[in-house]
Amino acid sequence: MSSVHLVDHPLVQHKMTLLRRREASTKSFRQLVNEIATLVAYEVLRDMPLHDVEIETPLEPMTGRMIDGKKLVFVSILRAGTGILDGMLDVVPSARVGHIGLYRDPKTLVAVEYYFKMPGDLHERDVVIVDPMLATGNSAVAAVDRLKECGPKSIKFVCLLTCPEGIAAMGEAHPDVPIYTAAVDRQLDEHGYILPGLGDAGDRIFGTK
Ligand code: URA
Numbered sequence: 027m028s029s030v031h032l033v034d035h036p037l038v039q040h041k042m043t044l045l046r047r048r049e050a051s052t053k054s055f056r057q058l059v060n061e062i063a064t065l066v067a068y069e070v071l072r073d074m075p076l077h078d079v080e081i082e083t084p085l086e087p088m089t090g091r092m093i094d095g096k097k098l099v100f101v102s103i104l105r106a107g108t109g110i111l112d113g114m115l116d117v118v119p120s121a122r123v124g125h126i127g128l129y130r131d132p133k134t135l136v137a138v139e140y141y142f143k144m145p146g147d148l149h150e151r152d153v154v155i156v157d158p159m160l161a162t163g164n165s166a167v168a169a170v171d172r173l174k175e176c177g178p179k180s181i182k183f184v185c186l187l188t189c190p191e192g193i194a195a196m197g198e199a200h201p202d203v204p205i206y207t208a209a210v211d212r213q214l215d216e217h218g219y220i221l222p223g224l225g226d227a228g229d230r231i232f233g234t235k
Pocket of ligand 1: 223225226
C-alpha cells in the first residue's frame, strides 16, 4: 500500500471547497489550483535535504541552511498538471521541469503516452509528479512506470483530489511511491470521474468546456 499524506490544513480545505463549486469561473479555478499547489508543496517538500551556507548578516557571519532546488524535478502530467506545476514553481523557482503527455482513452480509460521530456541526470534528482486528479490511477501508474525506467533518486506523487480506487491502483503498482493529496473523495463514477469531485480538472483550468 502507498503511504497517503492528506494535506488537510484549514486553508487548503477552504480553497478546495471554493474550487469544487460549479460556479467557480475559469480564472478563479486556475488561481485556486495554483494557491492550493503552493500550500501542498510545503508538506511535500518537508523532508527536502538542506546544506550549510556561510553568509553574513548586517551584524555578523553565520551558517545558514538552504535547499538545492536544481536537484528537484517537478514532472507535470499534461495537460492538467500544468495548473499545479505553476504553484509549485512559485515556491521552488529553480526546480527542473519534466513533462509527460498522457491522455485517457475515453472508452477504455487506459493512459496513452504521446510526449515524454525530462531533464538529464534523473538518477541524481528527486522527482515530484503532479496531476490534479488521481482517479482510476491509470495515468499515474503509467507515468511512474515510465519515470522508473530513468532511475530517479526518489518519486512522490502529488494530486489535489483522489478516491479509494486511485489509491488502490497506485498502491498495487507502486507501493513505494507516496501520494500527497488535499482530499480523498467517495468513489469513481462509470466514466472514471471522482464523486463528488470537481469535474474535469483540465477543462476547468483551461476553460475548454
Ligand atoms: N480527471 C478529472 O479531470 N476529473 C475526474 O473526476 C477524474 C479524472
